[in-house]
Structures are given as structure tokens and as C-alpha cells.
Amino acid sequence: MGERLFLGVDGGQSHTEAVVADERGRIRGRGRGGPANHAEQPGGRERLARAVGESVGAALREAGLATEVSEVEFDAAHCAMTGGADFKEEVIRSIVRARRLSIGHDAPAALAGATGGEPGIVVIAGTGSVAYGENGLDRSAQAGGWGYLLGDEGSGYWIAMEGLRCALRAVDGVGDSTELGTRALRHFDLKDFRELARAVYAGRIDRDRLATFAIEVERAAREGDASARRIIAEAAMWLCRLVIAVAKRLSVESVKVAAVGGAFRSLSLREEFAQRVAQHLPLARVIAPRFDPAVGALLLAYGAAGVDLTEEILSNLEKESGR
């Protein structure tokens, strides 16, 4: 009989990540695939299938366990997916063989990863933004996650678009002058702003690529650009408000709060966020995430299989996840 294998998958807007481990938390392989979101849109099923197949396949190959995903039966697998579509389970079940297969939203896996399976609140600011928490008893709560048109304040996309809007207002003489415009043209390698607008509406610059401009907003903020600093401060405000709303709904005060996602690569955002949390939730503790969301999904797979998250498992995961 072969060893027991467990799988965690984190499917996101920009890419999908899979991690394969044994029952003692020793990570055997990791793999990456394309984006797994917008499964309800044309071609979405195929994109989802490809993202899961690619990432799990790459993890299995790195582990030297198999060349085909179908060769392995996992003891338990958990797939954490941004967004939601009912047929995801059907698509994933046709690819991944597991005695216990569960599929959930991305936020619970991000929380499990950030805290190592303990209660707490996680705020995710990637392309979108959402906060999610569990009180360790019976309750969970979420705030945000409404997507780029209706919300997602404080996300990387939001920061980037606020930056571009500020830049265009400066061009028009409708808002404060800022160096964000110069940075935008350089970042996207364009001549002028009409070209930028055409590229955005024609879809030649897609949402993920737009979101990368958040890096430039961060740089401008650090170099003292007032508009950029205001945007980062507002982003931190919205992300903190999401956390406060979740804490209130869970009736928790001395809670661990973890900040996850690409937007938090911005040092200014991390600092502003931590300050605001300290101000509004003085008993909360902002922690560095212990594991990434893919390992968080793996922890949920262990949970589904009834495997206790012993310190041995967690420290093995810590060692081998290279954190």
C-alpha cells in the first residue's frame, strides 16, 4: 500500500497553486497553474480544469510521485477557490481523485494558512479584497469580496485604478498634480493617456495587468507623492474597516489578524494597516501569516480527513515550505 497523500489547492485570479504533502506534513511537491476564476464565463470550465490540472500535475512531478494527476489517489484534497460556481466541484472531481474532496472559498484557506489552523481574522488584498474570520467556536463572518465594480476597496486593482484616475485628473487639471501619470505611461509602455484608455477598454491591458500598477503607486507614495500616499492610506482604511466589521460580527476583541495577498507587498500599506488596526482594535494582534493559502488548503484537507494538526505537522510544513 502506498503512502497517504494530501493535497491543498489555492485557485486565484492571477494563478493557482497546489501543494502535495504526506500525513506528517512533509511537503513533497508544489506546482503552479493559470488563473482559476470566472468559471461561469465562456471558456471558464476549461480554464478551471487547466489551472487545477497544471498545478497539481506540476506538484506531483516535483514530488516524483506521478506524471499524470489521475495516477494518484489522495487521502484528502481541499480546493480553495476565489469566487463561486456550483459546477466547480464537478470539474475538479473529474481531474483530482481523492477519498475526501472538498471545495470551498479562498478566504477560509487563507485564514487556516495564516494562523496554522487557529481562529482569527484574515484580510486578503490581492486583485480583490475580502476579510474573513472564525471565532473558534461556531461562527464565521465575511466582509467585502464584492468584485472590482461593486467594491474590492483596498485591493491591488483598486489601488492601481485609483492611481490611474488620479493621474488622469491631474492631466485634465481637475485634481492635484502627481507623478503617477509619468509612472503609468512608463509602467505600461505607452505614449499618452488616450492610448492607455484605448488599451484598457479594448482589453489589451487586462485587470491583472492593471493591478500591477499598484507597485508604482507604492513607490510614488514612498517617494512622497501626496496623491499616492492618500491612496495607500485610504486602502489601509478600507482594509481595516473590513477587519473591524468581521471582528464586530464575531464579537472578538483579542484576535489574531493576518494580512495576505499581493497588495500587502507594499510596505507602506502594511504599516498603515497595522497602525489602523492598533488604533481601532487595540486588543488585536497583527501577525505575519504562518503559511500561504495553498498550505492553508492543505490544512483543511487534513482536517477533513480527521488528521490532527500536531506541532510535528506544522513544524514540518514550516521547514519545508521554505518560510
Added chain:
Amino acid sequence: MGERLFLGVDGGQSHTEAVVADERGRIRGRGRGGPANHAEQPGGRERLARAVGESVGAALREAGLATEVSEVEFDAAHCAMTGGADFKEEVIRSIVRARRLSIGHDAPAALAGATGGEPGIVVIAGTGSVAYGENGLDRSAQAGGWGYLLGDEGSGYWIAMEGLRCALRAVDGVGDSTELGTRALRHFDLKDFRELARAVYAGRIDRDRLATFAIEVERAAREGDASARRIIAEAAMWLCRLVIAVAKRLSVESVKVAAVGGAFRSLSLREEFAQRVAQHLPLARVIAPRFDPAVGALLLAYGAAGVDLTEEILSNLEKESGR
């Protein structure tokens, strides 16, 4: 030899309007067609051709002049189009026969219509927002018009989306409480906000339909909802800033300012806007638009044909345009 006929077309995001008149400004017929925008998107050429063909055809039939657009040769025709794509001329030329055919943006026609061909500044707040002005000598200037992702602050779509974002923040406990959420579910006939989000991202509620929610924001503002009032005030602020930016660039102070477009059906917005203009441009005069943008396009057609805009023409247009 038949009478001289002139054509003005105003192609917009929600519909297209055509007006046919003789050389003395007597309006012979008016017609409506579908939206003419996004000509660069798949099916855009066909949509543009249909919008122009329908609207001009309907105007000619109302005039009793022809049943087919191709039966008539106009002395001059001007088509004012929202957005811009170079092949519009080619498409329109294949439908409309005119000795002088000109195609331009929507803003100059809106200005010509609003002022009866005189210099001034027009601010258009429809699905999008833009301000445009001419100083009567050699200069014109524009601000805004960056589209729904990058700008369009103060437009109907912007007001509606700010309203929905406020509603969702209230739902999450992240923003002030507001009655906009209740109004949104009623307006779009939906059970809950997850359904709203799904309908928006799946495109079942498109941008024009989203923009109609601006009416509810106006109503809530009038009934004292603080969030709705703040949104209307901000919209007025942005629209006024567009006008100030254009006035500055034209170096004009005692200038006519006209507010055009569906968003200004909001009485609160009109009032707030007029107050802000009075405050920031004390020598400017906010005027009621004399003609609609389709007649504005007609005035540009007269201009292209060298027809002087006499008081006779203008008062004929006024009489028969039913204003």
C-alpha cells in the same frame, strides 16, 4: 430640383437620434435608433450602421421624404459620436449620402445645441461625463471623458455605482447605514446582494441599466438619505471641476455654461452644480440648453455647408423642435 436637406445625428451610449431639416431651420422629421458606441468591439460596426440607418430612416419617414435612407442626398450632414474609432466615417458614408459629410465627437455638437452655435462650455453627464468648451476664437478644450473604469466621475453610471457601493458597505457594516440597498434590490428586482453581484458580473445587468439606478440615488437624496446626498454633492463637485478646468484652459470667465445629459434630470444635481459653478466661476452664467445635441449636430451641418445661423433658422428650430 428638390429642396436642400440637412441632417444632424447624435450617437450615444444609450440611443442615437437623427433630425432632418430644410435650409430655413424647419424640422421635417426626427428619428431614434439604438446605441452607437463601442464601435471597436465585436459587432460594433453593425451596431453603428444599424443605429444610424434606423434613426435617419425614421426621421425621413416622419418627414414623408423617403422610405429608404439611400433615396435622399443631404446637402450636409453631421454625425456626432460618443467615443471614437477611425472607421466610423467609412461605415456612416456607406449609409448616408451627403454632399458634405462630417463626423465628430459628441461634445462639440452638444455645445452647439446648448448655446445655439455660440461659444461656451457644455458639461455632459450621461452614462459618461465630459466637459467641452470653445472660446469663439481659435480655441477649444476638453476635460474628462475617460470612460467608466478610468473616470466619468459625476456621470449617471458613476452616481449609480457609488450608490451600490455605499449600499454594499452598509450591508457589510463597513460604511454608514443607508436606504440605498433596499432601493437597489427593488429597482433591479432582486432578492439579495449576492444575486446583484452575479447579475452585474455575468452582464445580465449591463452598464446602461446600472446607470438607471442614479434615479434612485436622487430620490433617496431628496428624502434625506445622507449617503445619497453625499454622492450627489460629489457628482456636482466633479462636474463643476471639469467646467473649471475647461474655463481655465480657454482663459474665459464670463462664459455660458450648459448642463446636458440624463444625469441632470436629477434636480438635486442641477441645483448643487449651479451653486458650485456660481461659487467658483462667479462671472459664468449657467444656461438651460437651447437645443438638444441632435439639433446641435444639425447646426454643425449648416456650418459645414456655409449656411449662416440666422435668427430665422434658430427660431424655426426652436418652434418646431417643440422646446
